[in-house]
Amino acid sequence: MATVSIEPLTKQAFAPFGEVIETDGVTPLSINQGYASRFNDLASIDVAAEGGQTNISWFVASLRPVPIAIRLMERHPLGSQLFMPLGGADWLVVVCSDPRNAATYRAFRATGQQGVNYARNCWHHPLLVLKDASPFLVVDRKGKGDNLEEYWLDEPMQLDLKPDRHEA
Numbered sequence: 001m002a003t004v005s006i007e008p009l010t011k012q013a014f015a016p017f018g019e020v021i022e023t024d025g026v027t028p029l030s031i032n033q034g035y036a037s038r039f040n041d042l043a044s045i046d047v048a049a050e051g052g053q054t055n056i057s058w059f060v061a062s063l064r065p066v067p068i069a070i071r072l073m074e075r076h077p078l079g080s081q082l083f084m085p086l087g088g089a090d091w092l093v094v095v096c097s098d099p100r101n102a103a104t105y106r107a108f109r110a111t112g113q114q115g116v117n118y119a120r121n122c123w124h125h126p127l128l129v130l131k132d133a134s135p136f137l138v139v140d141r142k143g144k145g146d147n148l149e150e151y152w153l154d155e156p157m158q159l160d161l162k163p164d165r166h167e168a
């Protein structure tokens with residue numbers, strides 16, 4: 001079974017797949033008479049295709065059996081999809097440029113202070129968490145049209161997750 005090694009999530013590494021939402025490296029605007037800092041314009045929401053509108057959701061994601069097997073990849077042809085963790089736990093992001101080609105798969109470990117915005121049409125694995133019942137704010141598209149394409153792998157791939165890497 002092919003394995004995918006896990007690398008730290010950085011803006012640069014994730015750039016081909018979308019944006020990383022984080023405050024590191026961002027100079028905030030001082031707002032509200034100095035009583036707040038605004039880390040501004042962190043992601044582009046791309047949901048207007050075919051009359052789409054912005055959909056704000058709250059996900060609560062469960063742990064999957066370990067070792068985590070990658071059996072399915074998906075993409076959203078009509079819109080971007082943003083995940084921002086709310087519970088402070090690390091989580092996992094798995095993407096690829098061609099779901100039929102194992103060599104194109106990339107896996108990232110995101111901190112609880114990092115979100116991602118998958119670009120429209122970016123192949124990704126559905127939400128993967130390292131702590132059970134992890135809450136996320138999700139910004140994606142609602143509206144007409146088929147916004148989900150799935151690819152079931154002939155042979156599942158395995159995430160090279162060190163056993164102790166699940167959160168308590």
Ligand SMILES: NC(=O)N[C@@H](O)C(=O)O
Pocket residue numbers: 074081124125126127
């Ligand atoms: N199904 C759903 O709303 N979420 C997936 O698209 C996902 O990427 O988790």
Ligand code: NI
Pocket residue numbers: 074076081124125126
């Ligand atoms: Ni998705």
